[in-house]
Amino acid sequence: MTKTVAFDVAEGVAWVRFNRPEKRNCMNPTLNREMMVLLDELEFRDDVGVLVLGGEGTAWTAGMDLKEYFRETEALGLGAMRQADRECFGWWRRLRWYQKPTIAMVNGWCFGGGYGPLFSCDLAFAAEEAQFGLSEINWGILPGGGTTKIATELMSFRRAMYHALLGESIDGRTAAEWGLVNEALPLERLRPRVAEVASKLLEKNPVTLKATKDAIRRVGEMTYDNAEDFLVRAQEAANSFDDQGRREGIRQFIDDKSYKPGLGAYARPGSVR
Ligand code: COA
Numbered sequence: 001m002t003k004t005v006a007f008d009v010a011e012g013v014a015w016v017r018f019n020r021p022e023k024r025n026c027m028n029p030t031l032n033r034e035m036m037v038l039l040d041e042l043e044f045r046d047d048v049g050v051l052v053l054g055g056e057g058t059a060w061t062a063g064m065d066l067k068e069y070f071r072e073t074e075a076l077g078l079g080a081m082r083q084a085d086r087e088c089f090g091w092w093r094r095l096r097w098y099q100k101p102t103i104a105m106v107n108g109w110c111f112g113g114g115y116g117p118l119f120s121c122d123l124a125f126a127a128e129e130a131q132f133g134l135s136e137i138n139w140g141i142l143p144g145g146g147t148t149k150i151a152t153e154l155m156s157f158r159r160a161m162y163h164a165l166l167g168e169s170i171d172g173r174t175a176a177e178w179g180l181v182n183e184a185l186p187l188e189r190l191r192p193r194v195a196e197v198a199s200k201l202l203e204k205n206p207v208t209l210k211a212t213k214d215a216i217r218r219v220g221e222m223t224y225d226n227a228e229d230f231l232v233r234a235q236e237a238a239n240s241f242d243d244q245g246r247r248e249g250i251r252q253f254i255d256d257k258s259y260k261p262g263l264g265a266y267a268r269p270g271s272v273r
Contacts, residue, residue: 003019003030003034004018004019004020004028004030004031004034004035005017005018005019005031005034005035005038006019006056007038007042009042009045009047009048011199012047012048012049012050012198012199012202013048013049013050013051013052013195013198013199013202014042014045014048014050014051014052014100015052015054016035016038016039016042016051016052016053016054017053017054017055017056018031018053018054018055018056018059018060018061019056020056021055021056021057021058021059022057023062023065024057024058024059024061024062024108024109025055025056025057025059025060025061025062025109026059026061026062026063026064026065026066026069027061027063027064027065027069027088027113027114028065028067028068028069029068029069029073029084029087030068031065032084032087032088032090032091033087035091036087036090036091036094039051039091039094039095039098040094043098043099043100044099048100049100049101049198049201049202049206050100050101050102050103050198050201050202051098051100051101051102051103052102052103052104052105052194052198053095053102053103053104053105053117053121054105054106054107054191055106055107055108057108058107058108058109059107059108059109059110060104060105060106060107060108060109060110060114060118060130061109061110061111061113061114061117062109062111062112062114063110063111063112063113063114063135064088064112064113064145066139069084069088069113085145088113088116088145089116089145089146091117092116092117092119092120092146093120095117095120095121096119096120096217097214097217098120099210100206100209100210101122101123101201101209101213102120102121102122102123103121103122103123103124103125103194103197103198104117104118104121104123104124104125104126104181105125105190105191105194106118106124106125106126106127106130106132106172106175106181107127107130107187107190108127108129108130108131109130109131110126110130110131110132110133111131111132111133111134111135111169112133112134112135112136112143112147113145113147115134115143115146115147115150115151115180116145116146116147116150118150118180118181119146119150119153119154122213123182123197124180124181124182125181125182125183125184125185125190125193125194125197126172126175126176126180126181126183126184126185126190127172127184127185127186127187127190128171128172128173128184128185128186128187129171129172129186129187130171130172130175130184131169131170131171131172132169132170132171132172132174132175132180133163133167133168133169133170134147134151134163134164134167135167135169136164136167137164137165137166137167138167142164143164148160148164151163151164153220154178154179154180155178155179155180156178156179159178163178171184172184172185203264203265203268204265204268205242205245205246205249205265205268207238207241207242207245208238208242208245208246210238211234211235211237211238214234215230215231215234218230219231245268248266248268249261249265249266252266252267253266
């Protein structure tokens with residue numbers, strides 16, 4: 001357990017939390033360093049099949065720490081600013097390509113730099129009460145550190161432009177409608193729903209999950225032909241990690257008739273749960 005990041009592991013799920021509730025979980029350099037250490041520690045643990053990123057208190061994260069990440073770091077000069085950037089971009093990148101599937105559980109405020117980890121998580125669920133905003137315009141910067149790119153990845157051009165120029169916040173329901181999250185639910189139903197989704201992911205073949213999540217992120221920038229070729233190779237690479245999985249999946253359907261792939265996953269011996 002660290003100061004700015006909390007976590008526990010239960011039934012195959014690592015429940016990681018931003019842990020600066022008194023500062024609305026805004027990301028200072030300490031948090032960025034501690035989060036990277038924690039992600040490192042959890043990534044290949046056998047008892048972790050899914051990672052959920054939530055927030056302590058009323059916030060998911062209020063974005064970058066305006067005092068410690070911006071003002072105090074800028075006062076130390078360019079080298080310090082670049083290092084602070086590397087530290088936050090580093091753990092966001094690590095999370096984008098994480099070995100295990102990841103879920104953002106957005107319980108409350110999510111502003112500015114918070115869109116970095118939001119996009120880094122493979123799936124995202126929000127409380128209807130949560131508030132999302134590209135608030136940078138309100139205090140005098142453009143949405144940097146990848147957030148402008150994320151806005152255009154997740155939202156239509158018109159919505160991204162409105163969101164970035166106006167700096168108005170939207171609630172969880174609108175965030176779901178605009179594509180920032182998969183679903184919005186009342187706060188009291190948020191954790192049970194995330195637990196349910198995590199539990200479904202734990203039933204799947206972990207090699208296939210990693211190959212699939214990476215493929216979804218990679219193909220967006222490829223031509224159709226390049227994607228087709230990449231996906232053939234990605235499947236062949238996945239087969240070299242786990243050649244039995246798909247054979248077992250076919251066998252249980254065709255020979256045993258014990259399940260239907262259209263309706264659920266094959267029974268996997270040695271599942272993390
Ligand atoms: N950077 C630095 N400090 C922050 C912060 C941030 N991004 N967000 C919140 N805090 C601090 C406040 O300064 C305050 O500190 P204090 O207790 O020492 O005075 C504490 O966290 C609580 O914040 P407060 O504003 O009183 O909480 P609130 O619940 O009334 O409002 C927010 C919550 C998120 C609406 C508000 O804190 C806010 O607008 N934060 C900035 C959001 C933002 O623009 N982030 C983008 C950064 S890229």
